[in-house]
Amino acid sequence: MELDQTHVVIRKRLQTEIADLALVMLRRYPSALLVGFSLGALPWIIANGLLLYWIPWREAQYTFADQDAASEMWRYIAWMTLLVVAEVPAAGVWTTYYLGQAVFEEQPTWQNVRREINRNFLRWFWSLGVVRLPLPIMIVCLFRIGQAADPSVDLLLYLGIWLVLLAFRSARPFLPEILLLEQCPRRSKDPNVVTLSRRMTALHRPMAGELTARMLTVGVGAGVAAVAFYFSLTTARGLFFGRWQHDEFALMVLFPLSLWLVGGWSVFFRLLNYLDTRIRLEGWEVELSVRAERLRQFGDDAPVIATGATR
Numbered sequence: 001m002e003l004d005q006t007h008v009v010i011r012k013r014l015q016t017e018i019a020d021l022a023l024v025m026l027r028r029y030p031s032a033l034l035v036g037f038s039l040g041a042l043p044w045i046i047a048n049g050l051l052l053y054w055i056p057w058r059e060a061q062y063t064f065a066d067q068d069a070a071s072e073m074w075r076y077i078a079w080m081t082l083l084v085v086a087e088v089p090a091a092g093v094w095t096t097y098y099l100g101q102a103v104f105e106e107q108p109t110w111q112n113v114r115r116e117i118n119r120n121f122l123r124w125f126w127s128l129g130v131v132r133l134p135l136p137i138m139i140v141c142l143f144r145i146g147q148a149a150d151p152s153v154d155l156l157l158y159l160g161i162w163l164v165l166l167a168f169r170s171a172r173p174f175l176p177e178i179l180l181l182e183q184c185p186r187r188s189k190d191p192n193v194v195t196l197s198r199r200m201t202a203l204h205r206p207m208a209g210e211l212t213a214r215m216l217t218v219g220v221g222a223g224v225a226a227v228a229f230y231f232s233l234t235t236a237r238g239l240f241f242g243r244w245q246h247d248e249f250a251l252m253v254l255f256p257l258s259l260w261l262v263g264g265w266s267v268f269f270r271l272l273n274y275l276d277t278r279i280r281l282e283g284w285e286v287e288l289s290v291r292a293e294r295l296r297q298f299g300d301d302a303p304v305i306a307t308g309a310t311r
Contacts, residue, residue, distance in 0.1 A: 011279065012276060012279055012280060013272075013276050015214055015217065015218075018269060018272045018273055018276060019218070019221075019269060021272055022265060022268035022269040022272055023265070025099070025268050025272070026265060026268060029098070029099065029102055031098075031110075032095045032098050032099055032102070032268070033095065033264045033265075033268075035094075035110065036092075036094035036095040036098045036110070036113065037091065037092060037094065037095045037260075037263075037264040037267065039094050040090070040091040040092055040093055040094040040095065041087075041091035041092075041260055041263075041264075044083075044084075044087040044090070044091050044134070045256065045260070047138060048080060048083050048084070048087075048138075048256065049252070051083075051138060051141040051142060051145065052076055052079055052080055052083070052141060053252050054145060054146065055072055055073065055075065055076035056073060056076055056248050056251035056252050057248055057252070058072075059072040059073055059076075060073065060246070060247050060248045060251060061248075071149065072149065073246075073251065075149055075154055076251065077251075077255065078154070078158065079141060079154075079158070080255065080256060080259070081259060082137060082158065082161065082162065082165075083134070083137055083138065083141070084256065084259040084260060084263060085165065085259075085263075086132065086133050086134040086137055086165055087134045087263075088263035088266060088267065089128045089132060089169075089175070089176045089267075089270075090124070090125070090128035090129045090132070090134055091260075091263065092176065092263070092264070092266075092267035092270075093117055093124055093128070093176060093180060094113055094114075094117055095264070095267045095268070096176050096177060096180050096181070096267060096270075096271060097113050097116055097117060097180045097181070098110075098113050099267075099268065099271050100177070100180065100181040100271065101113070103275070116180070117180075120179070120180065120183070123179055123186075124176070124179045124180060127175060127179060128175065128176060128179070132165075132168055132169075132175070133161065133164065133165055133168070137161060140153070140157070140161075166216075166219075169215060169219075170211070170212040170215040170216055170219075171204065171208060171211070171212060172200055172204045173204075173211060173215050173270055173273070173274075174200075174203060174204065174270070174273075174274045174277070175200065176270070177270070177271060177274040178196065178199050178200060178203065179196070182199060184196045184198075184199045203277060203278070203281065206281055207277060207280070207281065211273075211277070214273060218266065218269060222262045222263075222265075222266055225262045225265075226258045226259050226261075226262045227258075229257075229258035229261055229262065230254060230255055230258040233254045233257065233258060234246070234250055234254055237250070237254070
């Protein structure tokens with residue numbers, strides 16, 4: 001592995017360039033989405049179905065023309081969107097680790113990815129699956145199965161969860177990369193050890209305002225893209241099969257599929273933002289060159305500068 005011979009050019013980029021590069025990487029590494037993201041998302045997709053699909057199954061027969069049915073289906077759309085947004089970082093762990101290796105390797109192996117994901121399961125699941133709210137939201141939905149809409153839950157609690165989720169995601173978006181690629185220890189008695197909390201602070205605090213603006217901007221763009229995907233899929237279905245209704249299939253399959261497709265792209269975008277942030281704050285491109293030359297001169301056993309990009 002040549003640390004200064006990367007498969008992604010290490011340089012500063014504008015947000016529009018990062019978004020474009022994310023699409024290029026999707027084309028270059030389709031398995032990161034089709035295999036990695038699918039494997040990571042599948043358990044969450046099944047769980048979401050068990051928790052929420054009773055709503056469109058019961059109400060879609062009345063269509064959106066019925067006021068009560070429309071209210072219930074909007075309730076389904078709202079909670080499904082919240083669940084998917086909360087779950088994407090956890091669902092993207094396979095893709096995140098794969099792409100982190102792909103920066104340096106032409107084709108990382110899925111066997112190695114699986115081994116690392118399993119080895120670090122408790123670390124990333126606690127942080128991304130519990131602390132970042134997917135599991136708590138699922139518990140709320142579990143206790144609401146078969147229940148009528150309640151403004152205190154479906155409005156006030158719902159909006160409160162969104163605010164907390166957005167605060168987490170916009171202020172400290174790179175938790176998955178730090179957990180999986182840098183693998184900092186959670187705690188240490190040695191003050192010189194870079195723990196997870198210290199690393200999170202060091203990477204996010206200097207660019208807090210810009211990172212918040214970036215994540216909120218991409219969030220709005222992702223929402224628009226998800227809507228566009230959904231109507232594109234329903235239009236294609238109507239043209240080929242003559243079914244134009246927003247029925248059970250559209251709500252239970254096409255709508256979540258649209259959200260997950262955009263979520264998969266967002267994992268690529270977040271990783272590239274992580275690299276860009278490291279370049280801006282830490283001169284990462286210079287560090288890689290220095291480390292690569294040191295390895296060439298002194299071999300793998302020589303002390304090296306921790307890059308945190310891969311291990």
